[in-house]
Amino acid sequence: MTSRQTHPQQNSADLSQETDLAIDAQNVTVTYEDGTEAVRGVSLSIEKGEFFGFLGPNGAGKTTTIKSLVTLLHPTEGSVRINGYDTATEPEKVRRSIGYMAQETSIDRELTPRENLQLACRLYGVPVDQREDRIEALLDLVDLQDVADTRSEKFSGGMKKRLDAASVLVHRPPVVFLDEPTTGLDPEARLRLWNYFEQINEKGTTVFLTTQYLEEADQLCDRLSLLQDGQIIATGSPETLKSEFGMDIFQITIENTVEERIERAVQAVRRIDTFNEPTIRTTEDGFIVRSARAREATSDLFAALDDAGVSVSDFDIRSPTLDDVFLALTDGSSDTTSRADTGMASLSAQEVST
Numbered sequence: 001m002t003s004r005q006t007h008p009q010q011n012s013a014d015l016s017q018e019t020d021l022a023i024d025a026q027n028v029t030v031t032y033e034d035g036t037e038a039v040r041g042v043s044l045s046i047e048k049g050e051f052f053g054f055l056g057p058n059g060a061g062k063t064t065t066i067k068s069l070v071t072l073l074h075p076t077e078g079s080v081r082i083n084g085y086d087t088a089t090e091p092e093k094v095r096r097s098i099g100y101m102a103q104e105t106s107i108d109r110e111l112t113p114r115e116n117l118q119l120a121c122r123l124y125g126v127p128v129d130q131r132e133d134r135i136e137a138l139l140d141l142v143d144l145q146d147v148a149d150t151r152s153e154k155f156s157g158g159m160k161k162r163l164d165a166a167s168v169l170v171h172r173p174p175v176v177f178l179d180e181p182t183t184g185l186d187p188e189a190r191l192r193l194w195n196y197f198e199q200i201n202e203k204g205t206t207v208f209l210t211t212q213y214l215e216e217a218d219q220l221c222d223r224l225s226l227l228q229d230g231q232i233i234a235t236g237s238p239e240t241l242k243s244e245f246g247m248d249i250f251q252i253t254i255e256n257t258v259e260e261r262i263e264r265a266v267q268a269v270r271r272i273d274t275f276n277e278p279t280i281r282t283t284e285d286g287f288i289v290r291s292a293r294a295r296e297a298t299s300d301l302f303a304a305l306d307d308a309g310v311s312v313s314d315f316d317i318r319s320p321t322l323d324d325v326f327l328a329l330t331d332g333s334s335d336t337t338s339r340a341d342t343g344m345a346s347l348s349a350q351e352v353s354t
């Protein structure tokens with residue numbers, strides 16, 4: 001996690017106007033030519049130094065929003081100011097004051113990491129006398145010193161992403177936009193990238209990160225917004241969202257599992273008043289109860305199961321995760337909905353090397 005303190009000396013002083021907000025978007029709406037309403041009335045007020053997550057399933061509108069913020073797309077409605085600059089009237093100033101890591105890596109595979117960073121320095125107008133030091137520091141940051149002079153063509157997906165991350169930082173932008181930077185990476189590569197993002201944020205850089213990974217947002221972000229169908233459905237710190245929307249989860253495994261016995265157990269649990277409108281979902285070998293009062297109802301639960309003649313072989317009670325928040329908010333807490341139905345990904349999902 002991060003300090004919200006900004007350290008202006010770390011970033012080029014002329015890249016940001018006097019304002020407390022790094023990102024100030026009001027009522028951004030994007031309708032594509034074919035009529036798709038990809039983003040509908042999104043407003044964001046992100047302070048300098050924040051690590052902000054923008055979270056949503058495939059097609060929720062994350063990339064469209066990020067493109068509106070980095071001047072690659074004109075919103076149909078609404079306004080955006082980045083570092084105090086208006087994206088409609090001062091796009092050049094916005095571009096100079098940001099780093100943007102797109103979903104597709106933009107590195108030149110024919111070039112070595114050092115050459116890629118030299119190229120980025122030229123493109124971003126980094127003063128010639130500062131280039132060498134910055135390149136060395138960035139190669140260190142992303143652990144590519146050992147392969148600094150090797151052509152990047154055969155690099156792993158994680159190495160390419162690290163190089164890409166370094167190349168958007170050469171001009172020390174006060175704000176960086178990262179569009180699903182860890183999608184498709186293996187867990188180790190993902191953890192390394194998280195580490196770099198945390199480091200740049202600790203040095204005062206505002207980070208705007210889109211991700212499908214709830215755990216990623218939970219781990220890194222000071223605050224986050226959940227996006228669904230182009231609209232923000234909740235904003236807050238991971239802790240606030242979990243305490244506001246997540247309910248404790250009680251998972252029960254019962255002995256000698258047969259459908260009839262599970263059903264009998266569920267009926268018994270439904271009659272427990274203490275739970276106060278719980279959501280109950282059956283599993284292969286038992287059931288899961290979601291309730292704001294799961295912990296208080298523990299002894300009632302065991303008594304009810306005992307009365308119903310059902311023996312428990314295992315149980316677990318846990319605090320909600322952001323997955324649970326998302327399920328609750330998207331009305332996915334019904335008996336039949338699983339995480340897969342939300343389209344959100346988990347870090348335990350199949351890893352793919354790019």
Ligand SMILES: Nc1ncnc2c1ncn2[C@@H]1O[C@H](COP(=O)(O)OP(=O)(O)OP(=O)(O)O)[C@@H](O)[C@H]1O
Binds near residue numbers: 056
């Ligand atoms: N150029 C386009 N023309 C028409 N519709 C588009 C265009 N680009 C995206 N869309 C649609 O807009 C919606 C939002 O897409 P967007 O790529 O912003 O979502 P996303 O949350 O970034 O998803 P993903 O994680 O898959 O990249 C989707 O329905 C998508 O099909």
